[in-house]
Amino acid sequence: MKRTEAPPRYPVYVPKVSRIWWLRTGPFRRFAAREITSMFAAIFSVGMLLFLFALSRGRAAYDGFLHWLKLPWVIALSAVILGAVLYHTATWFRLTTRIIVIRLGGRTVPTVVIAAGLVAALLGASALVAYFHIWF
């Protein structure tokens, strides 16, 4: 929608917005961190696709991929990705509790319960992955 301005009966001053506005205050920096860490989730997804691609090309390619995963710099990168994705997840869990409103029997479910449900779902999914990883 177009910006509406009063008829120019008088000169107005329009301040400029800095390109690095997102570094200006603590909340803006935290917002930028939240958005930037989402890129690490994308990088992780690319890793998963490479993993599936290696798997589809047979045993040798799969073993080669596993060897690549154990290189020190890849382990270091994985640690960074894990940290960033966990941070991103935490920020989204926090935001989700502010958005989701669940009504049960005329009462609103407390946000603590929703947050606990989200954490339980994350832990449950992680346990499931760990279970398949160990047993298969």
Next chain:
Amino acid sequence: MADPTMTLKVARYRPEHRPKPYFDEYEVPYREDMVVLDALNYIKDELDGSLAYRWSCRMGVCGSCGMMVNYKPRLTCSTFLREFYPKHVVVEPLENFPIIRDLVIDMSDFMEKLRTVKPWIIRTDEHSVDEGEYLQPPEQVDRYKQFSMCINCMLCYAACPVYAKDQEFIGPAALALAYRYNLDTRDQGQDERQQIVAVDWGIWDCTFVGECSVVCPKDVDPAAAIQRSKVAATTKSMMSMLLPFGVEREED
């Protein structure tokens, strides 16, 4: 001992004297029960009658006296000097708006955006007066009451970096009010309003920085209202995709 004083650095914009804004410093008497607006009134009465700013009720209801106080959007009538004493206070006009004079901003854009979201009850079937008012039980009032507390002070627009960068954005207060009327069981204008707000420059422009809700003096939480509008819009479009015959369709 001399009575305590405090320094106010006040942004001035007087285009007939200087083309750009600048700061003037004033020394005002300090008392524990003084708010920033009291200090501005002291300046205008005693030190410099040329200072221009808006104010009215002095009790956090009218929403006129919003300014940047030490770089944060605040109602100056509810911001005590003691929060900053003995340091100085910087008072500037609300960010993200064109400045008309000193601390007075041009609010035309906000007023127009507020009007476009149709913040009133829309009825498709209007009752006659004889049938009485549209009744509503308290639990239905509770659903939207928080979002109806907006005083149009525009602090949320000053706090919003999305509005700063993209001034086509409808903005926090107007979108929160649209949501307030969509939640009202007496209202029948959801579809009409949705076409206005569920657009690129409406709810989808918001990136959920969340500062609008932090600065809101009435705890309206516009950020939550906008995200919930996104959920409602998405649910509705998913439902129309999954249940093509379950929702109203336009005539072929």
